[in-house]
Amino acid sequence: MLPCTCGLWRSAFHTLKTFRASPSARGLCIPTRAVCDAETIFALSSGHGRCGVAVVRVSGPASSMVLRNMAGLTQALPPRTALLRRITDPQSKELLDRGLVLWFKGPHSFTGEDSAEFHIHGGPAVITAVLQALGSLEGVRPAEAGEFTRRAFHAGKLGLTEVEGLGDLIHAETEAQRRQALRQMDGELGRLYQDWSYRLKRCLAHVEAFIDFSEDELIEDGVLNQVDSSVCQLETEIERHLKDERRGERLRTGVQVVIAGATNAGKSSLLNTLCQRPAAIVSPIAGTTRDIVETSLDIGGFPVLLSDTAGLRDSSDSVEREGVRRARQRVEQADLTLVVVDSTQLPPDPQLVPAFLQEHLSTVLPSLSPEAGMKAASDRVLLVLNKSDLLRESPGLPPACFLSCYTSTGLEDFLTVLQSRVKTLCGDPLSGAPSLTQARHRAHLQQSVQALNQYHQYRDQDLALAAEGVRLALTHLGRITGRVGAEEILDIIFRDFCIGK
Numbered sequence: 416m417l418p419c420t421c422g423l424w425r426s427a428f429h430t431l432k433t434f435r436a437s438p439s440a441r442g443l444c445i446p447t448r449a450v451c452d453a454e455t456i457f458a459l460s461s462g463h464g465r466c467g468v469a470v471v472r473v474s475g476p477a478s479s480m481v482l483r484n485m486a487g488l489t490q491a492l493p494p495r496t497a498l499l500r501r502i503t504d505p506q507s508k509e510l511l512d513r514g515l516v517l518w519f520k521g522p523h524s525f526t527g528e529d530s531a532e533f534h535i536h537g538g539p540a541v542i543t544a545v546l547q548a549l550g551s552l553e554g555v556r557p558a559e560a561g562e563f564t565r566r567a568f569h570a571g572k573l574g575l576t577e578v579e580g581l582g583d584l585i586h587a588e589t590e591a592q593r594r595q596a597l598r599q600m601d602g603e604l605g606r607l608y609q610d611w612s613y614r615l616k617r618c619l620a621h622v623e624a625f626i627d628f629s630e631d632e633l634i635e636d637g638v639l640n641q642v643d644s645s646v647c648q649l650e651t652e653i654e655r656h657l658k659d660e661r662r663g664e665r666l667r668t669g670v671q672v673v674i675a676g677a678t679n680a681g682k683s684s685l686l687n688t689l690c691q692r693p694a695a696i697v698s699p700i701a702g703t704t705r706d707i708v709e710t711s712l713d714i715g716g717f718p719v720l721l722s723d724t725a726g727l728r729d730s731s732d733s734v735e736r737e738g739v740r741r742a743r744q745r746v747e748q749a750d751l752t753l754v755v756v757d758s759t760q761l762p763p764d765p766q767l768v769p770a771f772l773q774e775h776l777s778t779v780l781p782s783l784s785p786e787a788g789m790k791a792a793s794d795r796v797l798l799v800l801n802k803s804d805l806l807r808e809s810p811g812l813p814p815a816c817f818l819s820c821y822t823s824t825g826l827e828d829f830l831t832v833l834q835s836r837v838k839t840l841c842g843d844p845l846s847g848a849p850s851l852t853q854a855r856h857r858a859h860l861q862q863s864v865q866a867l868n869q870y871h872q873y874r875d876q877d878l879a880l881a882a883e884g885v886r887l888a889l890t891h892l893g894r895i896t897g898r899v900g901a902e903e904i905l906d907i908i909f910r911d912f913c914i915g916k
């Protein structure tokens with residue numbers, strides 16, 4: 416952030432003072448609290464590119480001065496009311512646009528500060544002219560990425576998990592991501608962690624009271640037993656929250672689905688069918704795909720990152736061997752692997768089919784032991800029997816998805832199965848407790864649980880050390896919600912925000 420120079424501060428304050436002296440403008444300009452040394456910032460908050468309406472936001476003590484200078488507002492302006500105004504250059508008075516202006520009196524604004532919004536026409540020249548005009552005002556400067564949200568955080572309008580939820584909401588691409596992000600932004604996750612913090616604080620207070628007063632027999636012995644059971648209860652709850660199989664994180668970042676199998680099975684054809692464009696090269700030549708081809712999809716509201724990979728076979732070609740190595744690596748990291756099999760290769764004897772498919776599965780996922788069989792594999796694997804249009808008779812195989820990338824026969828059924836798998840992998844963002852959504856939260860929660868172990872470890876030997884364990888657990892929870900040591904993580908979080916948010 417730019418240092419707030421005295422010159423800037425004084426000029427902004429001077430303008431405000433002059434403005435406040437005008438009785439006609441009173442409704443607009445009287446700050447709700449003493450003018451602080453925060454600079455006034457502005458940014459285009461709507462997306463870039465040609466659009467019907469663009470929103471420019473202003474926040475900080477000089478916001479009312481901005482409205483006066485650029486929208487000619489000398490009358491009292493009621494907060495949160497849109498007014499159609501001529502928007503002019505403060506120096507030349509040239510008309511820049513006609514648009515809506517809104518005034519938000521602090522602390523009743525997103526940032527908690529006096530704020531204003533200009534809803535202008537979305538052409539690049541209009542936007543540039545308005546931004547330039549704003550920049551020409553003293554004490555007003557362009558905002559940095561995430562600076563509006565940072566100010567909202569510092570004003571106590573949002574906790575850190577809410578800030579992260581807001582960031583996710585801005586980046587949400589699918590319905591389920593939007594639901595999860597909105598829930599987090601509404602504070603549900605933050606409240607869960609704060610409830611745990613509150614209970615830990617009670618435990619800590621009781622242990623410390625016991626340390627200080629038990630010798631004078633001013634406190635009952637039962638207190639420590641209560642703390643024991645509270646700590647155990649909290650550990651159980653945190654561990655249950657941690658044992659979510661990364662569903663919330665997966666929904667946030669997208670489910671990794673990998674297409675794998677033998678050469679020419681129709682893997683690239685499947686990718687193209689699913690993303691409805693020729694993203695990968697399809698050809699009758701075995702070994703066509705070498706690099707990983709990625710595309711992102713929305714499957715029934717859930718985000719999927721789909722990768723096509725090189726056909727698995729031994730090859731003397733070093734480039735193809737590298738492709739196969741990358742394919743295997745991708746399968747290892749995948750949440751779900753679509754094992755594509757050319758169904759014309761199925762053995763004619765139905766009794767031999769399970770062994771044949773098992774063989775294919777083990778080729779793709781060697782980590783699955785043959786003893787574990789298809790049942791254990793079923794969580795991470797979906798069999799796709801492609802080229803069904805070439806089959807003369809149905810082999811009657813229940814667990815597999817028969818499909819033809821040529822005729823799209825079976826595509827609907829396959830998509831239904833795929834969607835239900837993806838849904839299971841992400842969980843329902845609206846049901847049950849809010850999901851753990853970030854690796855950062857997971858790390859602090861794990862450290863919290865470890866610290867609580869210290870409580871049990873020292874409980875009967877050294878109560879001061881046991882109390883330290885509880886205090887440490889609290890610190891880690893506080894780091895998630897931003898109540899402890901927020902500064903060091905703020906930069907990381909706000910870096911992911913766009914300018915204007």
Ligand SMILES: Nc1nc2c(ncn2[C@@H]2O[C@H](COP(=O)(O)OP(=O)(O)OP(=O)(O)O)[C@@H](O)[C@H]2O)c(=O)[nH]1
Nearest residue numbers: 678679680681682683684698702703704726820821
């Ligand atoms: N009849 C029929 N042919 C198909 C179908 N799907 C794919 N093919 C054909 O099978 C051949 C191989 O298809 P690809 O999609 O390139 O197969 P691949 O698994 O990606 O092959 P590699 O990248 O070489 O491993 C092509 O000639 C496709 O046109 C299908 O459903 N029916």
Ligand SMILES: [K+]
Nearest residue numbers: 679698700703
């Ligand atoms: K091919």
Ligand SMILES: [Mg+2]
Nearest residue numbers: 682683703704
């Ligand atoms: Mg291919």
